[in-house]
Amino acid sequence: MAMAAVDYNLLRPLRVLLEERNVTRAAERLHVSQSAMSIALGRLRRHYDDPLLVRRGNRHELTPLAERLLAALPHAIAEAEHIFSLQSRFDPVTSTRQFVIAGVDYTIARIAPALTSIVEREAPNVRFEFPAVDAAFVNGLPDSLRTIDGVFFAHGYLADHPHLDLITEAWVCLLDGASGLSDNPTADELLTRPWVHNLTPREGMGPARQQLQFRGIDISVAAVTPHFFVMPSLIVGTDRVALVPEGFGRLAVQLEPRLQVVDPPLDLDPVRDAFWWHSDRGVDAEHVWLRGVVDRAGAAIRVAHSGHTKTALP
Secondary structure, three states: OOHHHOOHHHHHHHHHHHHHOOHHHHHHHHOOOHHHHHHHHHHHHHHHOOOOEEEEOOEEEEOHHHHHHHHHHHHHHHHHHHHHHOOOOOOOOOOOOEEEEEEOHHHHHHHHHHHHHHHHHHOOOOEEEOOEOOHHHHHOOOHHHHHOOEEEEEOOOOOOOOEEEEEEEOEEEEEEOOOOOOOOOOHHHHHOOEEEEEOOOHHHOOHHHHHHHHOOOOOEEEEEEOOHHHHHHHOOOOOOEEEEEHHHHHHHHHHOOOEEEEOOOOOOOOEEEEEEOOHHHOOOHHHHHHHHHHHHHHHHHHHHHHHOOOOOOO
């Protein structure tokens, strides 16, 4: 079908209809009349020569084609929005652009102060959204990078994609100071304890556990969480231990004095956090500006890290 014959205004009604599987609810969600939504559904059915929604008793089910469309629509809509948001020139002072950057809570908390300081001075109307890295995003890499402006993520999950390195940190062990472990524990003392892990959805394994598994180390996992800032609450009052970036370990001890940080008696590669983006964003003037800001914020973090080893945030 020729592109001129396609009404791209139907993309959003199509997505909402397939998500809601109900004309009335779809109309309410888009703030249009039920008759307008019914007309849109009729046009979509004619376009695809498919009913899309089929009544089964008191509810509607998606046809096989509708299932395929629903899976493809979020990416298609994000790409269309990106195409129409592109500008040949970018003025940060007047821009109202919203950037979407995913990441884990600790990394976002670490870079946010430096990033905010720059943006407030230079682009006061630019907004940021920081969604959490979830299973769908991680398991969809690298294609899921197309739907956002970038992600704060450790090396090891993406390769051959453009990125800016932010900071490299050593690993430390985080534990309850009253759990009976010395300041210089042996590997056996640590590895025989139950562990708390920061969970990255792909294969249920985060960078810390990858470090141990690469070395053939099998441990007992007592709890997992995708949020670094939840980990201390899973350790205090127990004999559990967690492997965390040094900066987070120092911050956790500041927030919860009962915790203790010790150096792991293991040969571990450091954690290397970076800002990653899809190559499609390479020539986007707004994204070029964003990368410059992230690079400057990363430099500020590195300076703070080198000068204040006991402080996690710049």
